[in-house]
Amino acid sequence: MPTRNHFRKTYLVTGGAGFIGSHLCDRLIAAGHGVLCVDNYLTGSRDNIAHLLGNPYFEAMRHDVTFPLFVEVDGIFNLACPASPVHYQRDPVQTTKTSVHGAINMLGLAKRLNVPILQASTSEVYGDPEIHPQTEDYWGHVNPIGTRSCYDEGKRCAETLFFDYHREHNLEIKVARIFNTYGPRMHPNDGRVVSNFIMQALRGEDITLYGDGEQTRSFCYVDDLVEGLIRLMDTGPAVTGPVNLGNPGEFTMRELAHQAIMATGAGSRMIHAPLPADDPRQRQPDITIAKDALAWTPQVALIDGLKPTVAYFRDLVERGLS
Ligand code: NAD
Ligand code: UDP
Ligand code: UDP
Numbered sequence: 001m002p003t004r005n006h007f008r009k010t011y012l013v014t015g016g017a018g019f020i021g022s023h024l025c026d027r028l029i030a031a032g033h034g035v036l037c038v039d040n041y042l043t044g045s046r047d048n049i050a051h052l053l054g055n056p057y058f059e060a061m062r063h064d065v066t067f068p069l070f071v072e073v074d075g076i077f078n079l080a081c082p083a084s085p086v087h088y089q090r091d092p093v094q095t096t097k098t099s100v101h102g103a104i105n106m107l108g109l110a111k112r113l114n115v116p117i118l119q120a121s122t123s124e125v126y127g128d129p130e131i132h133p134q135t136e137d138y139w140g141h142v143n144p145i146g147t148r149s150c151y152d153e154g155k156r157c158a159e160t161l162f163f164d165y166h167r168e169h170n171l172e173i174k175v176a177r178i179f180n181t182y183g184p185r186m187h188p189n190d191g192r193v194v195s196n197f198i199m200q201a202l203r204g205e206d207i208t209l210y211g212d213g214e215q216t217r218s219f220c221y222v223d224d225l226v227e228g229l230i231r232l233m234d235t236g237p238a239v240t241g242p243v244n245l246g247n248p249g250e251f252t253m254r255e256l257a258h259q260a261i262m263a264t265g266a267g268s269r270m271i272h273a274p275l276p277a278d279d280p281r282q283r284q285p286d287i288t289i290a291k292d293a294l295a296w297t298p299q300v301a302l303i304d305g306l307k308p309t310v311a312y313f314r315d316l317v318e319r320g321l322s
Contacts, residue, residue, distance in 0.1 A: 008057075010034035010072075011233075014065050014106060015079030017044030019185045020120070020178075023226045024077060025049060029058055031230075036073055040064040043082045048185050065102035066094075069109055075233060076117040078106045081155075083122075085148065085276065086191030092150035099154030100161070107165045116172040118233050119162050121242060123179040123283055124152045133250075133284035136177065136242045146278040159242065172237045176229055179246025179285045183222030183305060184312035188322040194219065197257055198306075198313045199322070201266035211275030213254035216282045220247040221305035224298035231294040239293050246285035247298040256302075263306040264314075 011028050015021040016037030021044065025035045034057040037049060041062065052058040063069060065080045081098050082088040088095040103119065110117035126134045127142030142152045165171040182194040189195070200207050228245040251259070257270050290296045316322040 008032050008034060009074035010036060012036045012038060012071065012073040012076045013079060014038045014077070014102070015044065015081060015120070017041060017046060017049050017060070018079065019044075019048070019083070019183070019187065020181060020222060020225060021077075021079045022048035022185055023183070023222050024079070024229060025052060025058065027226050027230060029055055033057070035059070036061060036071060038063045038065065038069065039080065043084070043087045043187060043190065045187075065105055066097045068105050071109070073113065073115065075115050076106055076110050077120070077229065077233065078103065078117060079120040081120070081151075084187070084190035084192045085151070088151045089147055092147070095150040096154040099151070099158045103158035103161045107161060107171065111165060111169050111171055116174060116233065116237075117162075118174040118176060118229065119158055121159055121175050121177045122151075122155050123177055123244070123246065123285065124148065125156050125159065125177060126283070127152060128278065128280040129283065132282055133248065133286040134244065135286040136244055136289055143278050147276075148278045163240075166240060173240050174232045174235070175241035175243070176232055177242050177244045178225060179220055179244065179283065180217045181220045181222055181225045181246075183309050186309070188313055188316055193217070193253060193256060194260075194309065195313070197260035198264060198310055201260050201264040201268045202310075202314055202317050204266060205268060206271040207257045207260065207268045208273040209253055209257060209270050210273050210279065213257070213270070213272070214252050215279060216250045216252050216284065217256075218246050218248060218250045218284045219256070219302050219305070220245070220298055221300035224300050228290060228294060228296045231296050235293060243289050243293065244285040244287050245290055245296075246287065247302075248285055248287055249302055250282075250284040251302065259302060259306055263303070263310045
């Protein structure tokens with residue numbers, strides 16, 4: 001695997017105050033790099049990066065990536081975009097703008113600086129997939145006019161822009177297709193399944209299985225995911241992706257609910273609620289490319305990753321912060 005030199009670099013992390021972005025900032029700082037965190041705090045929080053603010057190599061800037069940005073950095077991680085269906089459907093036009101205008105601006109910045117740029121893409125580009133598990137050469141099955149489309153199509157268009165800048169300007173790009181990721185600093189009320197189930201269990205409420213609860217997802221612990229992102233950025237120019245990053249362990253939502261109940265020690269019951277529109281039936285990454293190109297495999301099993309996640313949410317509840 002060709003690698004870059006590891007002397008100190010300054011990375012721009014857009015969406016750096018979000019769930020994944022803040023963990024990425026932590027890891028880059030711990031590796032001795034500088035970080036410029038750019039975020040408009042739409043779904044992220046200053047609390048997620050508060051512990052970094054005193055570090056001389058960390059800088060936070062409030063900025064919306066749909067507007068141009070002129071800064072000097074050595075590489076860009078483009079994570080800015082709401083990720084939970086509840087959040088990204090609240091202002092769908094802004095979601096598409098963030099993905100598309102945000103990608104154009106960050107690609108323009110990367111082009112001017114001639115630095116590598118990584119895009120946080122998503123398993124949602126596969127839509128409700130007709131092949132299983134999903135490989136990177138699958139073109140997807142996405143409803144272009146549904147309520148998830150602002151996110152799915154925005155991310156698909158961003159991938160198109162990345163590859164066009166690569167072909168037109170020889171820009172060094174890295175496209176990561178991230179599958180469902182969980183861990184501490186997820187927003188407790190973002191409506192995603194892991195945060196919902198744990199928060200419901202901790203509050204002694206019923207756990208809401210949407211539909212029959214037999215749909216599947218594959219859950220990657222955030223530390224594993226961040227390791228994959230950093231390894232991808234550290235590859236040479238020949239590695240563009242797209243690369244699936246996710247944990248191949250596949251669970252039904254019913255199984256996840258059982259695990260959340262066990263991890264919290266709660267006595268919650270499961271109840272059924274309506275299935276949201278266009279909810280993918282199944283999702284599991286084929287990570288052959290990530291294994292070969294990045295020597296990466298997730299290390300943290302769901303049952304182990306749920307423990308620190310539960311501890312994080314329990315602390316929020318006990319401190320009255322959620
Ligand atoms: P998140 O909502 O916690 O983080 C997104 C961050 O982007 C937030 O801090 C938000 O304030 C910021 N942001 C949103 N719009 C912005 C804008 N216009 N300008 C500047 N900042 C903006 O979500 P996350 O789970 O940390 O996701 C991070 C990235 O990873 C997203 O691009 C998401 O699409 C992608 N992703 C996440 C998952 C997952 O399971 N968490 C799965 C696939 C892809
Ligand atoms: N851009 C930016 N920062 C930079 C360079 C460019 O935000 O340092 C923006 C720029 O405003 C433009 C976009 O990136 O809207 C695309 O730039 P590019 O040079 O590719 O295209 P052009 O300016 O020719 O439209
Ligand atoms: N889900 C659920 N109960 C909830 C929240 C979500 O059963 O309280 C289901 C949802 O219908 C989907 C899966 O969990 O099938 C994952 O949903 P999430 O919003 O976390 O992410 P998605 O992968 O759909 O973007």
